[in-house]
Amino acid sequence: MKTKKLLTVLLILLTVVSTTGYYWDQEITQVQAKEEKKVEQILDPFKVASVQFNPILNERDKNVEELLKITEDAFKNGARLVVAPEMATTGYYYADREAIEPFVDSIPGKTTDAFEKLAKQYDSYIVFGMAEVDKETNLYYNSAALVGPEGYIGKYRKTQMWETEMHWGAWGDLGVPVFNTKLGKIAINICMDSAYWETARLAGIQGADILAFPTNSSAQAISALPARAQQNGMYVVSANRSNTENGFHMIGGSAIWSPKGTKLAEAPVVMTPSEDIDEPTITFATVDPKLYENENKEALEGRRPELYKELMHTVAPWDYTKNTTSHHIVAGALQYEPVLGEKEQNKEKIVRLIEEAKNKNADLNLVVLPELSLTGPVDGLKKHDVNALAEASDGESAKFFTEIAKKYEVAIVFGFIEQDGMDLYNSALLISQDGSVAGKYQKTHLSKSDKVWANAGESLPVFKTKELGKIGLLIGEDAEFPEASGVLAVKRADMIAIPSAWHGQYGGEMEINKVISANPYPEGSMVTWDAVAIGAQAYTVVSNYVGTEKNFLGGSSLYTLDPLYALDQPVVADDKEQALVVEFDTVQANAWFNQEMLILSRQTAYFKALVQK
Structure with missing residues (x-):
């Protein structure tokens, strides 16, 4: 009897909990619907403004007053979104917590209150950088606030800090929030964040339409922005300073970038303190919400999070897996017009170009060939036709290149259609100078044409070699x-080789202001390939085709670790058949920013969303 009563009571309780849960869920859904209904997105093109504003150190109230004036000027000229620089309310350089303590403010707080009134008056939005104090912990952050007509909307705390800020500020702990507004989905990154592709990617995978980018940049941060726009299919509105503070010179060049990585507008660039522009500069451009949906954003669906788990690894300073020996590399990127399916003709071209490369530099020790090197690309072929060109990993192509490697004493990276049982792969082999196979890679991110016939690879390996060091493909x-x-960077690749068949289907020409880089980027430099080298801090050799009815664009190249501050020089071929020969020394242990610095400073705690489906 007692058992029956107990069961009855439990059933009643379960019913109440279930019903309560149902109504609670319904209430949450209704609240969310109301919130979403409040945000009626603007569909017509609208104007955005980047404010190149130079605050005065230790003058918070005066800076806020001046920034309000220049923001109102931008609003009066039609801007619906204004972005101001990093630390715009205080100036940038503070030695420690005591130095900045009088100038911090909470978010929301007095500073955001001042901008709320202005944003409401003009039915517009502003993002500005400021020094934040968290009232609960009394920790300070290099932060940025988003304020709109509805009031204070949200904030972002800088994830990847520069050394100067670490003496007074804590690492950002909010991840990268994306805010739903009338103008679309807005995210924020700050300055050094852009040196780490992960912070913008976190915005991209959440569907951000606009990345607001407050910065105090001397070159590195703003040079990465076309890649961040392109990689994530979002507009980027950057605001820099254009003067010098405590010996630190900020070069201006505030710019607005399209989701394709094209430059829409740019403020003057000032490379030396003698050119400083202390007065504020407003740069306008138009954002078209119709472009929020674009090919670059759609490409995010091709991500393979299951392959990226290493991105979460925090590598210790005493990492024993890294290579500490620099290798001198003389690489030949072979660029030719393939003859589809005609392996013998393609072999002749390859041998001729290797000999050309050897004649240019007898110390040649690496050759990189385009994708599917002997067959040429098989776009448009049906799977049974591709089958006829496929071979095992120790087949005709491997035997040919083994003999070539031994004859010319060069390591070779080449691509081929691999048959493994019933499966086909778009693969590449790395053959050592002695003809042995040093590694095999199966393409993991397939193109539309690859998907007709190929299986996707399941790993991103790095191969250790005696002659070259550690190389990723x-x-x-x-x-x-x-x-x-x-x-590949986390696995400590010293360099990356990329066999390609590029005819403009992704990427685009680099449009950063040429004066920004101490060693200028050559004509025809490609954003996507440069972003591989800079983002992984690994020298990157690309080999591409030219010609055919697909109009392959050439541009075989070497992309380097740091041309901005004159460490090294990118090299790019034109669109003619040739053997592009380049030289470089791997590792660069003494450089101010290198793979070691990159790996040790990544804030992996906030990257989990990148490795989850």
Whole structure:
């Protein structure tokens, strides 16, 4: 009897809990619907403004007053979104917590209150950088606030800090929130964040339409922005300073970038303190919400989070897996017009170009060939036709290149259609100078044409060699996904080779202001390939085709670790058949920013969303 009563009571309780849960869920859903209903997105093109504003150190109230004036000027000229620089309310350089303590403010707080009134008056939005104090912990953060007509909307705390800020501020702990507004989905990154592709990617995978980018940049941060726009299919509105503070010179060049990585507008660039512009500059451009949905954003669906787990690894300073020996590399990127399916003709071209490369530099020790090197690309062929060109990993292509490697004493990276049982792969082999196989890679991010016949690979390996050090391989469209090269960086690849068949289907020409880089980027430099090298801090050799009815664009190249501050020089071929020969020394242990610095400073705690489906 007692058992029956107990069961009855339990059933009643379960019913109440279930019903309560149902109504609670219904209430949450209704609240969410109301919130979403409040945000009626603007569909017509609208104007955005980047404010190149130079605050005065230790003058918070005066800076806020001046920033309000210049923001109102931008609003009066039609801007619906204004972005101001990093630390715009205080100035940038503070030695410690005591130095900045009088100038911090909470978010929301007095500063955001001042901008709320203005944003409401003009039915517009502003993002500005400021020094934040968390009232609960009394920790300070390099932060940025988003304020709109509805009031204070949200904030972002800088994830990847520069050394100067670490003396007074804590690492950002909010991840990368994306805010739903009338103008679309807005996210924020700050300055040094852009040196780490992960922070913008976290915005991209949440569907951000606009990345607001407050910065105090001397070159590195703003040079990465076309790649961040392109990789994630979002507009980027950057605001820099254009003067010098405590010896630190900020170069201006505030710019607005399209989701394709094209430059829409740019403020003056000032490379030396003698050119400082203390007065504020407003730069306008138009954002078209119709472009929020675009090919680059759609490409995010091709991510393979199951392959990216290493991105979460925090590598210790005493990492024993890294290579500490620099290798001198003389690489030949072979660029030719393939003859589809005609292996013998393609072999002749390859041998001729290797001999050309050897004649240019007898110390040649690495050759990189385009994707599917002997057959040429098989776009448009049906699977049974591709089958006829396929071979095992120790088949005709491997035997040919083994003999070539031994004859010319060079390591060779080449691509081929691999048959493994009933499966086909778009693969690449690395053959050592002695003719042995040092590694095999199967393309992990397939193009539309690959998907007709190929299986996707399931790993992103790095191969250790005596002659070259540690080398990672990517193929074609893999380069579109910074996660792929990011994994190779965590695995400490000294360099990356990319066999390609590029005819403009992704990427685009680099449009950063040429004066920004101490060693200028050559004509025809490609954003996507450069982003691999810079983002992984690994020298990257790309080999591409020219010609055919697909109009392959050439541009075989070497992309380097740091041309901005004159460490090294990118090299890019034109669109003619040739053997592009380049030289470089791997590792660069003494450089101010290198793979070691990159790996040790990544804030992996906030990257989990990148490795989850």
